[in-house]
Amino acid sequence: MSINIDLILASFGGGVFAAALGVIGSFSLCGALILVGIAAAVTTGDNNILNLIAFGPYFGPHISYAGAVAAAAYAGRKQLIDGANILVPLNKLKRFDVLLIGGLFGVLGYLCNELLAVSGIQIDTIAFTVVISNVLVRLVFGKSGFLGRTPKEIKINPGVQTLLFSSLLGFSLGLVSSFATQLTGFVPIGYGISALSLLMLFHDEFPVTHHVAICAAYAAKATGSLIIGGIFGILALLLGNLVGSLFNKNSDTFIDPPALTIAVLSPIIFIFL
Template sequence: MGIQTILSAFGGGLFGAAIGALPAFIFTGFIGLIGIAVLASGGSPTILNDVTFGSLFGPHIAFAGGVAAAAFAANKKKYLENGTDILTSLNKFGDSTVLIVGGLFGILGYLLNNLFVSMNLKLDTPGLTVFILGVLARLLFGKTGIFGEKKDSSGEKKKILLDGKTLFFNIVLGFGLGFVISYLVILTQINVLGFCISAALLIFAQMGFEIPTTHHISMVAGYAAIASGNIWIATAFAVLASIVAEIAGRIFNTNCDSHIDPPATTIFVCSAIIFALF
């Protein structure tokens, strides 16, 4: 770890703030697919390991930096209506302090992830890092607390438990996507294949289409498929991930003023279970 690495992480977090957290994550998916293609062709894993999940587009750096900068821009600078807005490119405001916040959180993301890796934590360390930095950004810049307000503006209490329709929908989504991704991961032995596809597909969410967020399902399915070698076990974990993310969203991202990422939360929780079992 040297000054160049630290400055690289600063640049990654700053870039995530400038283009927006979600656009940065979308490019994680696209660059990841390029890296997978190179790897599958017998090439170097550098693009996949050091670009996709490194200082430029690593979610724990670029996405986390963009999330923190959005919270700062909304709650301290009043540029955004709400800090949960992770679609807007913060470059539009021309405020260097917003970009600097993103850069500083990029450094924190790099340092935290390296710490967790050195501790040999048996879980997805970028996911844990994104979760922790989301919590930190809310505590530093928000006012709604880690779990958000108990009631919305109309006085209605937030609901954490899933009703039957929502539960069944998440089971069906997790099963269908989990099965096909598990099959492909076992076939290719590339555990991030589904994750990168799901991340890239979020470009349609950026465009305003109501597509589902699925990278937590894909990533958990990938981890379980490689760990167990069993498509049914991997699919079961994919279903679990779909349900956990729905609940995490209700717990952390309802009636709040910043973004704590439900997919990242789900990935680190489910990966910890998978690594503990297998």
């Protein structure tokens, strides 16, 4: 494992900047830079924007997203905001310590992802790093327990209409993301589009689908089949919904359902497809 001091310093800066923007604000920009990076790679053959900006210290989810989640949880611990609120830009708090936490977890995300990458583990290391960081944040800053406070009533059955809706959405997005990957050769193109679309969350309820897009793209890339991509799109959306219900319904920090979904499904795809 080689440690690059410049990347460590940049990761600290990326974590601080992401905390100021807020979780969704920073991640949406990640989506935009993914698309810019793909365009640059297609036109010039240079992958640096994609690999070192979109997925690097500036906007890489393991650095920026994880750092912003940590900063929000810390702010929640200090009773400044709801620590599970991923929409609020933490710049509004004007707190040095809140941004500092974002920077520190940005560095932690960089180091963790580097360690996972050199280990040879068959998994999406960025998603797995986000999960590890989110879990650590909950253990350190959370007060509601690992699975949150137990509600008086727990509903497990989502209903037939919800299942049909989610399955259709997951399959359809899986198809189009798979098609985009096969057409361009770039797996994260659908992921970038879905991440950018999360800007709509500031306006209204909007589907979170980047885990669907990337899992479908991984599957289609491995098999050459849009149908297999669509099936994994269904699995990703349903699993993401389940994870969100289990970990975030009554909690004071945020564990990212899409990252956990990708961390579960990517090894299955990488090893068995």
